[in-house]
Amino acid sequence: MLTKSHIKLITSLNQKKCRQQEQLFVVEGVKGIKEFLNSSFKLHLLFSTETIFDAETITVSDKELQKISSLKSPNTAVAVFNIPKLTAVRQAIETLVPSGLIVALDDVRDPGNLGTIIRLCDWFGIQNLICSNATVDCYNSKVVQATMGSLTRINIQYVDLELYLKGYNNDIFGTFMDGSNIYKERLPEKGIIVMGNEANGISQAIERLVTKKISIPRFGDLKATESLNVATATSIVLSEFKRD
Amino acid sequence: MLTKSHIKLITSLNQKKCRQQEQLFVVEGVKGIKEFLNSSFKLHLLFSTETIFDAETITVSDKELQKISSLKSPNTAVAVFNIPKLTAVRQAIETLVPSGLIVALDDVRDPGNLGTIIRLCDWFGIQNLICSNATVDCYNSKVVQATMGSLTRINIQYVDLELYLKGYNNDIFGTFMDGSNIYKERLPEKGIIVMGNEANGISQAIERLVTKKISIPRFGDLKATESLNVATATSIVLSEFKRD
Numbered sequence: 001m002l003t004k005s006h007i008k009l010i011t012s013l014n015q016k017k018c019r020q021q022e023q024l025f026v027v028e029g030v031k032g033i034k035e036f037l038n039s040s041f042k043l044h045l046l047f048s049t050e051t052i053f054d055a056e057t058i059t060v061s062d063k064e065l066q067k068i069s070s071l072k073s074p075n076t077a078v079a080v081f082n083i084p085k086l087t088a089v090r091q092a093i094e095t096l097v098p099s100g101l102i103v104a105l106d107d108v109r110d111p112g113n114l115g116t117i118i119r120l121c122d123w124f125g126i127q128n129l130i131c132s133n134a135t136v137d138c139y140n141s142k143v144v145q146a147t148m149g150s151l152t153r154i155n156i157q158y159v160d161l162e163l164y165l166k167g168y169n170n171d172i173f174g175t176f177m178d179g180s181n182i183y184k185e186r187l188p189e190k191g192i193i194v195m196g197n198e199a200n201g202i203s204q205a206i207e208r209l210v211t212k213k214i215s216i217p218r219f220g221d222l223k224a225t226e227s228l229n230v231a232t233a234t235s236i237v238l239s240e241f242k243r244d
Numbered sequence: 245m246l247t248k249s250h251i252k253l254i255t256s257l258n259q260k261k262c263r264q265q266e267q268l269f270v271v272e273g274v275k276g277i278k279e280f281l282n283s284s285f286k287l288h289l290l291f292s293t294e295t296i297f298d299a300e301t302i303t304v305s306d307k308e309l310q311k312i313s314s315l316k317s318p319n320t321a322v323a324v325f326n327i328p329k330l331t332a333v334r335q336a337i338e339t340l341v342p343s344g345l346i347v348a349l350d351d352v353r354d355p356g357n358l359g360t361i362i363r364l365c366d367w368f369g370i371q372n373l374i375c376s377n378a379t380v381d382c383y384n385s386k387v388v389q390a391t392m393g394s395l396t397r398i399n400i401q402y403v404d405l406e407l408y409l410k411g412y413n414n415d416i417f418g419t420f421m422d423g424s425n426i427y428k429e430r431l432p433e434k435g436i437i438v439m440g441n442e443a444n445g446i447s448q449a450i451e452r453l454v455t456k457k458i459s460i461p462r463f464g465d466l467k468a469t470e471s472l473n474v475a476t477a478t479s480i481v482l483s484e485f486k487r488d
Contacts (some may be wrong), residue, residue, distance in 0.1 A: 020286070124462075126464075148471075183487040219367065228364070231475075
């Protein structure tokens with residue numbers, strides 16, 4: 001049975017502060033919930049209008065689902081999962097850091113952009129995503145929604161990005177208008193790729209730590225758009241790093 | 245002075261039907277409005293809390309701006325522009341069709357995706373975007389917002405896509421899971437690139453007209469995400485077509 005305290009809990013998880021206090025986050029929709037159930041994430045509560053999950057389910061009416069959903073048209077089920085313990089994630093990351101490409105985000109603020117970037121990391125086999133502390137929380141429900149389950153497969157760590165990059169020993173790439181043409185560069189299999197904030201790009205403090213400035217050339221005439229959206233720029237950069 | 249009929253008009257333009265009846269659409273924000281003022285688009289009405297435009301402006305208070313804005317935090321100005329006459333656009337397109345790449349959208353429904361794709365076309369020097377009639381309207385305010393002014397530089401035409409493609413004489417490319425690796429293909433400077441619907445991809449009727457099936461390879465393990473978002477897929481495809 002859906003209780004008042006369930007509703008209070010789930011509603012509170014819209015706030016980052018409450019997610020961090022409770023170490024819980026919300027996943028909506030059958031497909032997404034199934035991906036989390038099939039992953040190492042631990043289920044806390046599951047509410048559904050249908051009995052379709054291999055997990056303990058609290059059956060709710062459509063009206064009740066509406067009360068706990070953040071969507072205009074709720075989609076059958078809402079689940080609450082535990083945020084994985086930092087120690088476990090950190091260990092995983094420390095083991096993996098040396099082996100391959102890492103994407104780092106310098107204050108990406110839009111949940112849709114972060115969700116898309118997580119999905120891109122998954123597609124391109126990037127296992128580690130490093131976020132500056134000011135980057136939008138990856139357990140924000142809009143991010144979770146946009147990742148389409150990819151959140152279950154990517155190690156995401158929030159760090160003081162400046163400190164983190166200072167401790168890194170390989171090349172640090174960043175996209176800048178005056179960087180060298182990405183299509184002409186030899187791109188290694190190891191390194192950190194920094195992507196910047198939607199409005200301001202990469203901050204000056206982080207720019208100083210970038211060892212290779214790259215750029216995505218603009219085609220067409222000079223009046224063309226000034227910049228690419230950070231998620232589409234990430235897709236082009238990752239495609240270039242990963243293609244032969 | 246902002247009148248009731250102004251408010252009524254602007255509010256009505258949230259609906260595609262009204263935009264088509266009035267042949268008008270809304271642009272919000274100083275930067276976007278300036279891009280449209282500097283283009284061939286014709287201004288119909290301009291409301292601003294500040295006098296910063298080289299155009300006839302109706303000064304409004306913050307409270308009045310709130311009434312005509314579709315944004316939670318309105319940004320100084322709201323303008324109404326005329327939708328360019330179809331005949332002019334068509335002529336432009338008919339002149340341009342033979343010379344270069346064309347992007348065609350088979351029922352892209354999300355305004356943010358269409359806006360991002362318009363911006364990508366602008367970045368990559370694609371002058372013509374062909375949309376199936378079921379694709380979201382490019383004068384939808386969320387699309388206009390997401391294009392960041394690129395809408396002023398791209399010729400967009402809504403057509404019966406099946407008929408349109410049947411009349412085309414060069415290669416028609418489409419992305420499919422079983423297509424050939426895009427990184428290994430010779431990609432021409434001329435052709436139509438079809439991108440599909442968010443949930444269903446390219447429809448069967450259109451698939452039959454595709455002459456070259458391509459795919460963006462997935463890296464990493466088999467459990468990875470099933471698909472890329474249509475806007476990020478478009479960015480990778482256009483980057484591949486345009487790079488040397």
